[in-house]
Amino acid sequence: MTTYQCIVLAARPQGVVASENFRLETRPVPAIKEGEVLVRNHYLSLDPYMRMRMEDLKSYAAPQALDEVMIGGTVGVVVESNNPKFSVGDNVVGMLGWSEMGVSDGMLLKKVDTTHIPMSAYLGAVGMPGMTAWYGLNKIIQPKPGQTIAVSAASGAVGSVVGQLAKLQGCRVIGIAGGKQKCDFVVDELGFDACIDYKGGNLYKDVKAAAPDGIDGLFENVGGVVMDSVLARMNPYGRIALCGLISGYDGQPMPIHNLRVVLSMRLMMQGFIVSEHMELWPQGLGEIGGLVASGKLKFRETVSQGMASAPEAFMGLLRGKNFGKQLVKLI
Ligand SMILES: NC(=O)c1ccc[n+]([C@@H]2O[C@H](COP(=O)([O-])OP(=O)(O)OC[C@H]3O[C@@H](n4cnc5c(N)ncnc54)[C@H](OP(=O)(O)O)[C@@H]3O)[C@@H](O)[C@H]2O)c1
Structure with missing residues (x-):
């Protein structure tokens, strides 16, 4: 792969989100620096909070910047690593945005075990x-x-x-x-x-x-x-x-x-x-992960296919078209 697709915020919504608020871009795959890893994202998570970030309002977090890749949780596989903590082939969950690929310094990247829990669940019930x-x-x-x-x-x-x-x-x-x-x-x-x-x-x-x-x-x-x-x-x-x-x-x-x-x-x-409560995540996700792995906690997903489908799927999420966790499958 020499290029990858991503979606940026093209314009802030005036009322209901529309497809014009997004723009699909094709970018060259970047070279990674010392300490960085390159991840091929398999799933993108679409979440309601993204709607609030699209506006320039006083909130708990800074607004999504215009013309930059939309914020979003991702799960994927390390394809190149210059970071001793990550190896090629590691399954990782991160915040690499609406993008087929992403570079991380490892700070917000976490290895996940997909033996008993499917990769996508790390963006939903176990995420x-x-x-x-x-x-x-x-x-x-x-x-x-x-x-x-x-x-x-x-x-x-x-x-x-x-x-x-x-x-x-x-x-x-x-x-x-x-x-x-x-x-x-x-x-x-x-x-x-x-x-x-x-x-x-x-x-x-x-x-x-x-x-x-x-x-x-x-x-x-x-x-x-x-x-x-x-x-x-x-x-x-x-x-x-x-x-x-x-x-x-x-x-x-x-x-x-x-x-x-x-x-x-x-x-x-x-x-x-x-x-704001990151210190409790290992306890909470440990408990939920155990319940999912043993079949005691069920979940359902709605999966749209391909980067270009993300805006439509996101607009659907805000209108209740999803049935369970809304994901975009990227690979
Ligand atoms: N505070 C936090 O830290 C935090 C973190 C994550 C999520 N959240 C919030 O949790 C809520 C659920 O998020 P989620 O990721 O689990 O989404 P979700 O429930 O998987 O999907 C959103 C659902 O909201 C319902 N909905 C949409 N528009 C509605 C409307 N006008 N009236 C009534 N229901 C409507 C729809 O279900 P129906 O078809 O049943 O209407 C839709 O399927 C959201 O409000 C989100 O912002 C908060």
């Missing part, structure tokens, strides 16, 4: 999304056996892990997802106790029916009316892990009418960013 689930559930919600836990975007990369971990801890788990197919999967395959289709037209009634004794913990991925419907059913001293607000990432309004429940039910709500 950042899984760790997000582990952190928000265990460190913020801190569930107790017998409690009722609700999670939105329940069939997705984060939500699917949240619910399965909560079930393993003896909780009653209610998912919220878009459409019958996703809800059936969440209950039949992942083992949640119930799943509500928020597109079904009876959201508030359905949440009430699924949680007759109220809700003790909410893992919120969506915001807006989905969050509002669960807030209305929260029990006293309930705990909310505010993980994501995807229903508003493309600039849509996210009305919350039931904020008074935070007061009347004395709720605790904590936002968090998983990358």
Whole structure:
């Protein structure tokens, strides 16, 4: 290979992301310097946070720079190494962006074992999304056996892990997802106790029916009316892990009418960013990796093919077209 493809941010979105916001480029494969490794990426992870980085807003991280390769998690194989810690053939997870190849100084590169866990899972259940689930559930919600836990975007990369971990801890788990197919999967395959289709037209009634004794913990991925419907059913001293607000990432309004429940039910709500808790990743991913390897924790993926498919797949992720972790297969 003498050239490779990558995708850069061509323009910041005005409202809903469009294909014009991205540009596919072909670049020569670079020569690596002392201490560097060259990686051939096999999978690119597409994640909702990328939408926020595309805007020049005050946030927890700097915005994605224009005309530079889009930020993104990757998993691939070392094809050249001038770094003693990495050898050709090592499977590595890193942050090499929307790109078929990437150069790393090794700092953010981690070797992964694909004997019992497929390579792609290191971008999903056994990667950042899984760790997000582990952190928000265990460190913020801190569930107790017998409690009722609700999670939105329940069939997705984060939500699917949240619910399965909560079930393993003896909780009653209610998912919220878009459409019958996703809800059936969440209950039949992942083992949640119930799943509500928020597109079904009876959201508030359905949440009430699924949680007759109220809700003790909410893992919120969506915001807006989905969050509002669960807030209305929260029990006293309930705990909310505010993980994501995807229903508003493309600039849509996210009305919350039931904020008074935070007061009347004395709720605790904590936002968090998983990358701020790196010291816990080995513990969290060790636990999840063990569960995945032994078949006790399941996950699902939606895989688009080839670098050029990434923008369309990303736009689909923001509209719920993905079913499970959204990946791009590059090789
Ligand atoms: N705080 C952190 O550190 C952190 C880290 C990772 C992820 N997150 C957040 O976690 C959430 C889930 O991320 P993920 O990677 O697991 O994504 P995902 O759930 O695999 O995919 C996104 C899902 O969001 C749902 N969605 C999209 N637009 C929606 C809308 N308008 N209303 C309701 N649901 C909508 C869709 O599912 P349906 O078809 O079911 O609607 C879609 O499949 C996101 O909000 C993300 O920003 C936060």
